[in-house]
Amino acid sequence: MRRNQNGFTLSETLTTVLLIGIIFSAIAGGTVAVKDAYEQITVKSEAQTLLSTAVTDLSADLHSVTQILTTDSGTYYYCTTRSTAVYYSNDSDLGILVNNSDASQSVALVTEKTSSSGLITRIKDESITYANGVFTLEVEVVKQKSPDKVVESTELVIRPYADQLGS
Numbered sequence: 001m002r003r004n005q006n007g008f009t010l011s012e013t014l015t016t017v018l019l020i021g022i023i024f025s026a027i028a029g030g031t032v033a034v035k036d037a038y039e040q041i042t043v044k045s046e047a048q049t050l051l052s053t054a055v056t057d058l059s060a061d062l063h064s065v066t067q068i069l070t071t072d073s074g075t076y077y078y079c080t081t082r083s084t085a086v087y088y089s090n091d092s093d094l095g096i097l098v099n100n101s102d103a104s105q106s107v108a109l110v111t112e113k114t115s116s117s118g119l120i121t122r123i124k125d126e127s128i129t130y131a132n133g134v135f136t137l138e139v140e141v142v143k144q145k146s147p148d149k150v151v152e153s154t155e156l157v158i159r160p161y162a163d164q165l166g167s
Contacts, residue, residue, distance in 0.1 A: 046117045047141040047151040053114050054096060054121040054139050055156060061086070061098070062128075062135045062158040069101070075128070076101050088123055092147065095120035096139075118144045119151060134159045 008016075060081055067078040069085055076085040085101035088109070096109040110121055124138040140153040 043117050043119070043143075043151060047119055050110060050115055050119055050121060051139060051141045051152045051154060053110050054141075055154060057109050058088075058096075058137070058139065058156065059158055062156075063161050065135075065160045066162045068130060077128075088126070088128065090122040090126055091120075093120070093144070096123055120144050120147075122147075124153070 061079045064080040065077045066080055069076040074087050076087050078085045086098050089097045089099060091097050094108040097106045098109050099106045119141050122140050122142060124140050128135055128137040135158045138153060138155045141151045143149055143151060
């Protein structure tokens with residue numbers, strides 16, 4: 001009986017298909033891991049940019065404070081850069097808002113163009129303290145959809161340019 005040497009046996013074909021399947025599974029798993037790592041790095045980078053922008057704007061405002069006004073409705077800071085008394089609040093859609101003293105205007109501290117990846121800024125506990133000649137506050141960047149997860153944060157200690165502030 002002569003054996004036909006043309007072609008492959010069933011076991012050789014199945015082994016080849018199995019090996020190709022294992023290789024493609026490894027490639028697909030690696031691609032998913034690389035994509036997830038890229039997304040994490042991108043969000044972290046955008047959060048750092050957003051935090052830097054918010055810190056720059058808040059620092060400019062608080063450096064220029066010449067008077068702190070405390071009323072029943074809250075604490076206002078007279079900023080020479082804005083030429084008005086303002087207070088800061090957090091908004092779940094826009095992040096930190098700068099509100100003027102008569103509440104006629106509220107603007108986002110950081111524009112939507114700067115904010116991306118569903119990230120927003122906020123002042124932790126909406127708390128700015130003034131003691132020993134410096135303002136202290138913590139600024140956070142959080143995901144809009146999960147505000148309990150802080151992506152980036154920093155504590156600011158800002159000394160106003162004015163020697164003495166009137167309260």
